Amino acid sequence: MATSLSARAGLVSLALLLAFLLTWQVAVGGTAKTEAMDPEYAALMGQSATTGKSAMPGPLDVGATLWKHLKDPFYDRGPNDKGLGIQLAYSIGRVALGYGLAVLVAIPIGFLIGMSPLMSRALDPFIQLLKPVSPLAWMPLALYTIKDSGLSAIFVIFICSLWPMLINTAFGVAGTRREWLNVARTLEVGPFRRAVTVILPAAAPTILTGMRISIGIAWLVIVAAEMLVGGTGIGYFVWNEWNNLSITNVITSILVIGLVGMILDQLLARAQALVTFPE
Amino acid sequence: MATLLPFRFRSPEPTGDARMSSQTMPSSEKFISIEGIARRYPGPGGKSTTVFENLWLPMRRGEFVCMIGHSGCGKTTVLNILAGLEAPSEGVVIVDGQAIEGTSLDRAVIFQGHALLPWRTVLGNVAYAVSSRWRKAAKAEVTARARKAIATVGLAGSEHKRPSELSGGMKQRVGIARALAIEPKILLMDEPFSALDALTRGTLQDEVRRICVETGQTVFMITHDVDEAIYLADRIVLMTNGPQAKVAEIVENPLPKARDRTQLHHAPGYYALRNHLMDFLVSRSKTLRDAMPAGYDPRHPPVIRPSISEADAATPSADTAPARRA
Numbered sequence: 001m002a003t004s005l006s007a008r009a010g011l012v013s014l015a016l017l018l019a020f021l022l023t024w025q026v027a028v029g030g031t032a033k034t035e036a037m038d039p040e041y042a043a044l045m046g047q048s049a050t051t052g053k054s055a056m057p058g059p060l061d062v063g064a065t066l067w068k069h070l071k072d073p074f075y076d077r078g079p080n081d082k083g084l085g086i087q088l089a090y091s092i093g094r095v096a097l098g099y100g101l102a103v104l105v106a107i108p109i110g111f112l113i114g115m116s117p118l119m120s121r122a123l124d125p126f127i128q129l130l131k132p133v134s135p136l137a138w139m140p141l142a143l144y145t146i147k148d149s150g151l152s153a154i155f156v157i158f159i160c161s162l163w164p165m166l167i168n169t170a171f172g173v174a175g176t177r178r179e180w181l182n183v184a185r186t187l188e189v190g191p192f193r194r195a196v197t198v199i200l201p202a203a204a205p206t207i208l209t210g211m212r213i214s215i216g217i218a219w220l221v222i223v224a225a226e227m228l229v230g231g232t233g234i235g236y237f238v239w240n241e242w243n244n245l246s247i248t249n250v251i252t253s254i255l256v257i258g259l260v261g262m263i264l265d266q267l268l269a270r271a272q273a274l275v276t277f278p279e
Numbered sequence: 280m281a282t283l284l285p286f287r288f289r290s291p292e293p294t295g296d297a298r299m300s301s302q303t304m305p306s307s308e309k310f311i312s313i314e315g316i317a318r319r320y321p322g323p324g325g326k327s328t329t330v331f332e333n334l335w336l337p338m339r340r341g342e343f344v345c346m347i348g349h350s351g352c353g354k355t356t357v358l359n360i361l362a363g364l365e366a367p368s369e370g371v372v373i374v375d376g377q378a379i380e381g382t383s384l385d386r387a388v389i390f391q392g393h394a395l396l397p398w399r400t401v402l403g404n405v406a407y408a409v410s411s412r413w414r415k416a417a418k419a420e421v422t423a424r425a426r427k428a429i430a431t432v433g434l435a436g437s438e439h440k441r442p443s444e445l446s447g448g449m450k451q452r453v454g455i456a457r458a459l460a461i462e463p464k465i466l467l468m469d470e471p472f473s474a475l476d477a478l479t480r481g482t483l484q485d486e487v488r489r490i491c492v493e494t495g496q497t498v499f500m501i502t503h504d505v506d507e508a509i510y511l512a513d514r515i516v517l518m519t520n521g522p523q524a525k526v527a528e529i530v531e532n533p534l535p536k537a538r539d540r541t542q543l544h545h546a547p548g549y550y551a552l553r554n555h556l557m558d559f560l561v562s563r564s565k566t567l568r569d570a571m572p573a574g575y576d577p578r579h580p581p582v583i584r585p586s587i588s589e590a591d592a593a594t595p596s597a598d599t600a601p602a603r604r605a
Contacts, residue, residue, distance in 0.1 A: 277397045
């Protein structure tokens with residue numbers, strides 16, 4: 001076969017996409033039976049009642065809406081009408097802040113746990129207890145103590161990003177090969193230089209795995225958190241459009257949320273590839 | 280032809296004769312002195328397992344000492360104690376007049392599994408050691424020293440390769456370069472060639488021998504390989520089986536310092552030495568553990584110097600026979 005595997009896989013992907021879009025279009029394109037009704041009453045009703053058209057938008061409707069959003073992503077016409085770009089920027093900003101704070105806390109504590117068996121055992125019950133708590137369960141407590149919905153959302157992102165990074169950092173640090181540590185010891189390398197020149201590079205791939213898991217979770221949680229706190233963000237946008245019964249916008253935002261999540265994941269994957277060493 | 284002069288072969292059988300009181304190294308000659316070290320591990324029920332105890336071993340400056348023994352006799356532990364990676368349960372190690380405490384840049388280790396940092400290049404690995412030795416050295420000087428060490432082991436041109444791009448033998452060469460680059464007083468090698476194929480092992484043994492003879496490096500090496508010990512060592516330390524391992528004897532290598540690998544097995548005394556070592560590994564390492572000969576003094580393990588002997592006469596190599604008779 002002359003064509004490469006990836007080219008063929010791409011072809012299959014494209015075929016599946018077309019089949020899906022076609023099925024979607026056909027499923028929502030038909031008209032159902034309508035009953036004759038008073039024209040004045042009909043004027044009050046939606047298209048699905050009067051013409052039998054499905055209330056579910058087709059791919060063409062979604063495409064048109066998506067294009068409209070992409071053309072003008074940053075408009076701001078009041079609190080309930082902001083461009084998709086602005087909403088996404090709010091969400092990404094919150095994730096960046098919460099996630100960044102989590103990195104600053106998780107990696108040093110992970111080093112501590114990984115290097116000290118005492119701290120590892122001492123902190124283990126706390127981590128085991130807090131790790132399984134749904135991040136949204138923290139929301140009321142955050143709202144009560146922080147008294148700011150925006151900051152509370154950031155806190156929720158912080159707390160949900162923390163655990164995978166913490167556990168992976170500790171695991172990577174504790175798993176540094178004994179022989180590499182012995183090399184540092186025979187060279188009389190001090191503890192700080194050893195942590196930076198031996199343990200950090202050795203644990204970096206594992207740490208990045210944790211960071212990648214965390215960014216995925218953070219992006220999952222931000223949508224839910226913003227639905228709760230409201231005001232701005234892509235999560236709020238989805239909920240607002242549900243209240244507006246704009247299924248087109250809901251589907252559009254699902255697509256965009258998926259796209260941004262994918263980009264974030266790929267960024268971390270690139271970073272991971274940079275620090276991974278072949279053996 | 281001094282080495283061809285016949286000297287009395289001391290029987291390896293415990294006869295309790297003069298060899299027990301034999302050559303004690305004068306303290307002025309001792310560069311390294313292992314003095315009564317022991318290593319015990321806590322066992323079940325509060326008991327402890329003694330790998331070895333009351334182990335004494337002196338080494339001269341510039342000497343190549345090989346330690347041979349079966350697995351579990353604590354060879355690696357002795358090396359780790361010399362390196363400072365482990366602390367002895369009892370006793371001290373004195374190097375150059377000072378009791379050692381922990382690791383030191385004066386004692387470089389060549390690890391069995393090369394232990395290169397895989398995220399660093401060849402140059403990076405060696406330079407890491409150099410910059411640890413000379414903390415304040417300029418980058419150019421560090422690089423120059425590292426390059427020199429890499430060239431010494433014959434890897435010039437591979438400076439920017441990563442360990443994963445190197446063969447097993449090349450990796451171990453980098454390990455040797457890293458150890459040499461810091462100009463240690465002592466080189467400690469823990470079965471450095473055991474993971475390599477026979478051809479590569481031979482070449483690396485040649486390189487190590489050349490470098491050590493040229494620089495007068497003091498070396499302590501652990502090996503399983505009798506031929507490796509014969510080729511490299513000035514003295515060979517035989518350990519009985521563990522636990523409770525002891526230094527059974529120290530065998531002085533009668534072969535001339537200028538050795539040629541290809542002609543080694545024709546050298547007079549080679550087979551006597553080899554048979555002696557093999558006999559030890561096959562049977563005496565066990566019998567001696569169970570019962571050391573009368574008069575055995577762990578502070579002064581017997582020193583043996585096998586010579587041209589009956590054992591050599593029985594060797595398959597015919598061409599050495601005339602030389603011996605001459």
